[in-house]
Amino acid sequence: MTIIDAPDKYPPASWAGGGILSPLYAWRYCDAMTLLSVNAFSRYQKVLEECDSAGIPGCGSLLHGGGLWVETAEEDAALAFEWAQRWHIPVQAVLAHEQMEESAAGGGLLFPSLGNIRNPGVLRVLRAYLLRLGVRFESAIIRHVRPLNLGGEVGAADGRRWHSDAVVISAGHAAPGLLLSMGVTLPLFPAKGEMLLYHMQPGQVPAVMLTERGYLIPRHDGSVLVGSTLRRGDNTTYPTVAGRYQLERLAARLWPELASCSPAFHWAGVRPGCERDIPFIGSVPGTNGVFAAVGHYRNGLVAAPASAELLAQLITGEQTFVDPEPYSLSSVSSSSRSSSSFFNR
C-alpha cells in the first residue's frame, strides 16, 4: 500500500483540529453521523493499544477521557437526554461551576464517557505504525486521478505516475479538484478555522467545555485549546489578528483566568466542508476501484476510525458495519442535512 501526501508545507486539518471525540451538539445530527462517531473513544483506545503493543513510542496520554460538558438551553437538554438514552451514552445535568470552579458558563450536561484526542500525536503514532507494517509514503502533489478498467492512475505534478486496483481520494479540502478531474462534482467547500493554545496546570480544566460560541479542550499536560473560528469559503492557512482577538475574548468568557494570560500558540487549518451533515464515503460514480472519503467537515477526527472501517469494507467487498447508502457519493438527499446542526447557526 502507498500513501501519497503533498509535501507538508501547510498542516492538514487532521493536525490543526481540536480532537473533540463528539460532533458539536451531537443530538442535532442525523443518525448516520452518530453511527460514525458514537464509539470513537473506544475505537481510538483500541488503535492506540495496538500501536503501543507493536512498540510504537508516544501512545500514552494521547486520549483524554475527562468527559464533555455542553452548555445547553432547557429545550435542547430534553432532546439531548433522549438522544443519549437512545445511544446508551451516560449523561447528567451539571452546572458549569459545579464541574469547573473558575468557569463563567451556565447550565449544561456532562457526558462523562466522552473526551478528546491529541491529534498531532495520533498522526505521528499512526505514521510510525504504518511504516512498521510496510506501508510506503510518497511525497507528491497529485494533479489527477484517471479511472482505468480496474482502479486508476494517479498522476503527480512532477510527472510521476502510480497505478493501483484500488485508489482512495482523501485529500481534505483539496478533494473537489481531484474529483473534478474525473468529472465528479460534490457539494464541498473549504472552511478555515483558527485555534489558540494556553498553558495551564494539568487537570485545571477537567473536561472539554462546549458552548454555542466555542469550546475549551484540555490535554493531559495542562495545555488548553480554545476554538474555533469558522470562515466558510476561505482556504488560507495563516492565522489572523481578527481570529486571535475573537478567540481571546472567547477564552476570557469561558474561563475568566485566561483573560490575563497570553496564548502560547495560534494556528489555522482548513476543514473539508460539506453541504450535508455526513461525509461522502464510497465508490466514485462511473469508476471501478476509485473510492473517496471526503467532506468530513467538523467531524473528521471523531469519525475517522469508523469512516476508515467502512471504506476498507467497501474496498474489500466485506459486509459493512453500517448501511453504506447514506454516505454514498451518489446520494445527496435532503434527509442527510439537519437544519439545526451547530455549523448552520
Ligand SMILES: Cc1cc2nc3c(=O)[nH]c(=O)nc-3n(C[C@H](O)[C@H](O)[C@H](O)COP(=O)(O)OP(=O)(O)OC[C@H]3O[C@@H](n4cnc5c(N)ncnc54)[C@H](O)[C@@H]3O)c2cc1C
Ligand atoms: C480548527 C479546527 C478544529 C477542528 N476540531 C475538530 C474536532 O474537535 N473534532 C473533529 O472530529 N474534527 C475537528 N476538525 C475537523 C477535522 O480536523 C477534519 O474534518 C479532518 O481532519 C479532515 O481530514 P481529511 O483527511 O479529510 O483532511 P486533511 O486532514 O486536511 O488531510 C488531507 C491530506 O490530503 C493532502 N493533499 C491535499 N491535496 C493533495 C494533493 N493534490 N496531492 C497530495 N496530497 C494532497 C494534504 O497534504 C493532507 O495531508 C477541526 C478542524 C479545524 C480546522
